[in-house]
Amino acid sequence: MGENKAMNKNTLLNRMKGKAFRDYFPIIFLLVMCIAFGFMNDRFISWRNFTVILVQIVTLLVSGMGLTFVIMAGSIDLSVGSTLALAAVATALTVPKWGVLSFVAALLVGAFCGLVNGIIFAVGRVPSFIATLGTMTVTRGIVLILTEGVPIQITDQKFLEVFSGKSLFGIPNTAVFMVIIIFISWVVLEKTPFGKEIRAVGGGERVAELAGIKVTKVKVLSYVWAGTMFGIAGLLQCARVLAATATLGEGFEMDVITAVVVGGTPMSGGVGSIGGTILGAFVIQILSNGMNMMGLSPYLQSIVKGTILVLAVFISIDRKKKTQTK
Template sequence: MVAVDENGAAPKARNPLVFLSGATGPLLGLILLCLFLTFASDNFLSLRNGLNILDQITVLGIMAVGMTFVILLGGIDLSVGSVLALSMMVMGWTANVAGLPMGLAIALALVVSALCGLVVGILITGFRVPAFIATLAMMSVARGLANMITDGQQIVGFPDWFMMLAIDRHFGVLTATVLLMLVVLFISWIFLRYRAEGRTIYAVGGNAEVARLAGINVSLVTIGVYVACAVLAGLAGIVLAARLDSVQPSSGLGYELDTIAAVVIGGTSLSGGAGGIGGTLIGVLIIGVLRNGLNLLNVSPFLQQVIIGVVIVLAVGAETLRRKRA
């Protein structure tokens, strides 16, 4: 069997930029963006602002890992924002209302998230429901359940140690939530690059029928990917709850669009089978740096949405053109 790289093709040579980022185009774009903001704002290039950017991208970074798996498979998941909210509400209700230990409440929230992914995976593989429709339905169901738990009310107040996960900087640099995001990214990168199970995701995304004929259980891989995506969305909800010290059923609105955007900006193909975690990290950083820089420049939030939309189109267009030339 011929070895393949993160983009599903045989590697021609060792390129340290590709090894680190998964996509040279997005990495170059990130560097240029940072250079521009360094000259445009006196406050951008500082340790404090850099750490602030890392704090702000933790939720998006964890969710984007799961979405990378799904898009590599050739699918899509529109339910991640709602699953995030449902996870938060399950944790909040079981801990603050039912009185369960915080650790058990977190575990139950992740189990509920996994069940959401399992249902989506079964709908797609067992009932042949298109991924767009299956996840759109789960988006509505999960959001409704999140509201039903407390009748649309938020829950405030958690143990001090839980809130400190997003505040206390270890060695004066990184919070526990940022460290968690980095661990998730690293483990996922290792899984996709060096584990046979990770390579099957590329195989199914490249051509599901060929993968099936090669002996890969396509249905099992698909279900596993959607479960992993849902669990990571639930984990992101736990991180968001630690940052806010509260949970509310309206959390996560629009997060699915940011998550998909980060993955696509990072060079992962929407048709599946090409991309990787390195590129996704670059995409997450681009969105985080862009939003941070626009805030420093006092750009209107409404104009920020327009600018980010334009960046997404340009990034996808440039990556598509690069792949065609390659």
């Protein structure tokens, strides 16, 4: 008995040791990066640059909140950028009539796109990579038809004031919305049965099913949730750039996936956290911001981003587990 206890303690200690570097990698990386950029450019660490980053990160972070749910449930959504663009177009088209209320259009369009993804994937059993690769392309096509390739301007002052204005202490409204959304996401993921069910489905679908969890429903809902988040991201994005363009969010899915994965949510599902995705998003955004300040060419930036993605997974993956890497 005594030996047994000692052994338990021992394994616990080993686990913590094994975890240490893996789990703290994103935050260590973020700190090192901030210090390095700080030395290289004295404008980097400033209140002004902080608010710039805060505004820029909104789209990424809000989308990340959505994708975290999907990835934790063990699937993937590639249609982030397209959904975001369609929601932006829907907003821009309805703003002249509905004004501020056109945010409803963004939410509905996002949720609908998610619902379609979820049904094709969970009910139709099409692998999520393929399902969302398809809807990504289709949705982009719809965006191109609606915009005819020309940006749809948003001129409604009231709308812009609400969704891209500034409030107290010069903090951008979008950042306030972002914080609210992060908080809601955290509550849903950590405090509700739905969050636990998402984890269970991602951690072991068969186990979850035999535990009486309605796996199909949970999967569909995870996509609806994600789509809604992409819709909100589209809304805030088009408010920031004053227009919905046909190419809005093109290639954006890679940034969001990178943020989620760098934040410690493995593609295999079951594990992950809101805090991790926030960290991951900051890593990606600050990296872009710093590289831009240094005047690094977009080509080089792309190389750096890709390297970071693989490196993050390489470091955080648990190679002791004998499960297959897909």
